[in-house]
Amino acid sequence: MIKLIHQHSKKVYAVYKDREQLSGYSENLVKTFWKLAEDFPTEKIIWIEEAQQNNLNEKAFDDVFHHHLIMASCAIKSLYFSSDIGYVDQFPFANINLEVQYPTWLMSSDMGGIYASVVLKFKNEFQNISNFEYLLNAIAKLGQHHGLFCYHAPQLAIKIEKNLEYTATVVDLFSFAFQFYKKVRGIILLLCFIRYKKKYPLKSLIFSCLKTNFFSVEIDFSDITIQSSKASIDHSIDVVIPTIGRPKHLLNVLEDLKKQNFLPQKVIIVEQNPDKGTTSDFDFIIEDWPFEIQHIFTHQTGACNARNSALQRVTASWVFFCDDDNKFEANLLESAFSKIEKYGLEVLVTAYRTKQEVLLYKNPKQWGTFGAGNTIIKKACLKEVAFDLSFEYGYGEDMDFGMQLRNQGIDIVYHPEIEIVHLKAPMGGFRTKIIKPWEQKEPFPKPSPTVMRFIQKNYTRAQRRAYKIILWLKFYKVQDIKNPLKYRKSMQKRWETSKSWAQQISKKAI
CATH class of the missing domain: 3.90.550.10 (Spore Coat Polysaccharide Biosynthesis Protein SpsA; Chain A)
Structure with a gap:
């Protein structure tokens, strides 16, 4: 195991292989990260912020990294992206439950790890990224899409602070949106900032929109041997x-x-x-x-x-x-x-x-x-x-x-x-279409109250807001009202109707 100890994600403090300190490595954190992967391709690389050296729960590492295609971190005091990432990403991976081991590409530089053989898969694409925190999140985001198993793992640390600091700037957020999602998501992000934050980050948009997009880049992990150390004996x-x-x-x-x-x-x-x-x-x-x-x-x-x-x-x-x-x-x-x-x-x-x-x-x-x-x-x-x-x-x-x-x-x-x-077989002969109460009088809810229920229950506020903008933009093309002001008024009524019905059906919840 290689320990890469850094100071505030800026420079290298020390490097250890097991308990032996290694010398000859640059103070540049990102360069040393790549170099360690090349020098020790079969090892697991653990990054630790200097202040967290004594907060490492080494007993948990074997359980978390139970096969070679796992990347995990623990946000002890900081996380790179705030909940604003929900303006770009509505998947569950962008809404972390910090209390449990949770599947997510959102990485913290406080403490974490990845196998060197996996790191090397990204060098050709990411070698020009100079920000260590941005790099960790880039590896996890692209890697997860192609089969890298990524987690927030609170058990890696002995103690965790309750209130996290978020270190990514608005420029970082826009850059990430344009580099790791379809470019339209960057436009949605801008619209969300204007609509909900009353901010106009046009410089961030312009700076980011011409950056290299990695959304379609393929990463091949097929040559990495996977065999979990976890055993499941009973297969009944x-x-x-x-x-x-x-x-x-x-x-x-x-x-x-x-x-x-x-x-x-x-x-x-x-x-x-x-x-x-x-x-x-x-x-x-x-x-x-x-x-x-x-x-x-x-x-x-x-x-x-x-x-x-x-x-x-x-x-x-x-x-x-x-x-x-x-x-x-x-x-x-x-x-x-x-x-x-x-x-x-x-x-x-x-x-x-x-x-x-x-x-x-x-x-x-x-x-x-x-x-x-x-x-x-x-x-x-x-x-x-x-x-x-x-x-x-x-x-x-x-x-x-x-x-x-x-x-x-x-x-x-x-x-x-x-x-x-x-097979998607036809319905049985006695099945009848269920007419839901919200389908019987106008305004008809948009989205469906069950979808609204899911959004209210499982999305962050930023994810809900982005969903609303995306829904309204998509639906505009297929409905009859073409006056934007009338459309906005109509959709707001339908949105509120959906929220009202979602509140009513939530009473049936288990």
Whole structure:
């Protein structure tokens, strides 16, 4: 392990390899960072601010850096970007829960680490970056998109201050927006500053907009060997399937589960039928299956309620959230557990597409949402979470469930080699379109109240504000009001209506 001790992210204070101090390195922090990666390509490089040398919790490092494709830092007294980054980025990674190990590309120079072999992947692109804090965030932002696992890890430090200092300037923020996002995000950032901060940072915009953009740069980690030091011994798994009116498709899912090389322990089926007085027509459930089937029949519809009911009956160590119109190969569960062991995962999201769709994301990576129909998760992760009933019949329950997990310190990882085909089968014969109360009189809410509920619950104020501007700009092209003043007045009414309905449905939350 290499320790790079620096003074206020400006210059090198000392360099150690294990306990031996090394000499001959420049005081220039960034140059020394690159040089150490070249000199010790198999080592882990730890950066520490001089004042934090005795605050290092070395016992936690093996647990945090359990494989070679991990980058993590701990914000003890400072973080580079403030919540203003939410004007640019609406993903969960930009809204850190500082109390837990949280997946994020937002890095602090106070304390952190990365393997040298990973650092070298970025030298050709980033060797002209002179600001150490900017460089750390650049590596994490681009790296995470291509499969680097990045975290805020508070356990790296013994003590952490409650109030953080944010060191990035407005120019830094604009530069980062133009270099690591599509350029339109830099324009959105400007609009947010004008609208919400009453500031006009045109110089920052002009200075930044012509900088090199790294958004489309490819980083290849395929030659870095990954084998987590974490072990998961018990691979028993239960399957949760909510279903409504699609017996033939459900039977096909059960047949696919029956063919698995690694059989599930139990399949929990929640059959919903809103027609009072009806009974189940799933006769095939009583057949002889190589796993236990627990069948819940209910007249209460809704996937959130169905999944919550099923989770109460889970007894295995893992849970497979499966839809009733999935199709998968016989090695699905076996292959999934192989990746879980390799990466040391607690949550694995599979590739999930129709037969006609092209696979968009081809690298394993930290995932920004959650798949309620294609995820394998450790049961221990589910103690403090549930599907929020305020999202029932709407949109956002899986994204919200993912945010609940992240706020418990649980990472969600996607792997493209584990794949489920989503057949997107037609609705069952007795399904009827649910007319929501907000669809019955004008002004109709925009966005949907369930989306607004998700935004209010899981976005920072800056993220909410940016979302509002982006929504209004996008929607302007497809609606009939072309007078900007009338459009603004109309949209504000619809926005307020959405907020009012979101407040009402929040009362259903678990």
